[in-house]
Amino acid sequence: MNRYCVFIMSLSVLVLSGCVSHPQTAEEFRKAVPSAFSAKVETFEVDRPFSQVSSTFQKMGSNCLAKTIKTTSQTNMSYQVIVTTYKPTVVVTGKKAELHVQMHHDQGVVNVSKEPYGGYYLLVADAQPISKTRTRIELYRPSMGHGVLIQAVKNWATGENIGCPDLTK
């Protein structure tokens, strides 16, 4: 099962479990994730000042996630092309940095519910300072698939092995 199947299943579960439409804002996404079967909230703390975490979110979010990706899969009987556009949004206020990641399928996937502007919410990461040197991260994320994206966002928070995720994986 590839990650697109997982994503579509996740969407269906999110929609069906609450009998409501898909989250249309980051705040709606935060509220929907704890009760969703295929998503979870992960909280952890990093030994890094809030200012560094938020600047990494800003830099890496725009450099790594504002992408349109094309993947092809081919078997003897089928040829599938999926084009996906990812949209990162970083919102920084004095005491909070938010990274929102949305995805929109330009080709190859049929949407099952109303899509918000910019695409379905895939991940939201909130960073808040605990002290001058420590920051708390709340990660609202899929529990199946998108492991590379999740790991990249965690690395941006910790400051270790900072790189861009290969979103084709």
Add this chain to the structure above:
Amino acid sequence: MLSIWTAGLLPGCSETRTYPNTLDKNLHVHTATDSGSWFSRVRAAVDIHHVREDCALDYEGTVQLADRRIDIGLPAHRWKYLVFVFASSSFPANRNGTITYETLLKARPNYHYQVVVQYKDDMYHVGIRETLPTQSTGREIEPLQLSACRSSAGRK
């Protein structure tokens, strides 16, 4: 069946040509790729585009980053748009994907550009450092998106 066959052929129709790498070498690309699996492969390349005054792009050619170090010559004083391409393929699933890292770059005369291109554990990194021949450290060049050119051209 015909449509599958046609679709299979179409990707091969895209015109890729080798960059005419004839100028003095000032861009030194150090590449390390590791797909992390016997069943997948990652290839890196860089597409080089000339940037016109109106920010339109003219594709000049591609350099395959097949060796650990490749030296490329870029003209000074000219804006170029570099597209680093990581093309992954896996089998037996027969799945292909491409992800890119883009930046504008205007080479300065007498300066050299050390480029690190890495792909490991499904993560990639491209870093560009500008140095003088007598320096070893230099300064890091932040990626500059094409939109920066467009907004600059719009103000003129």
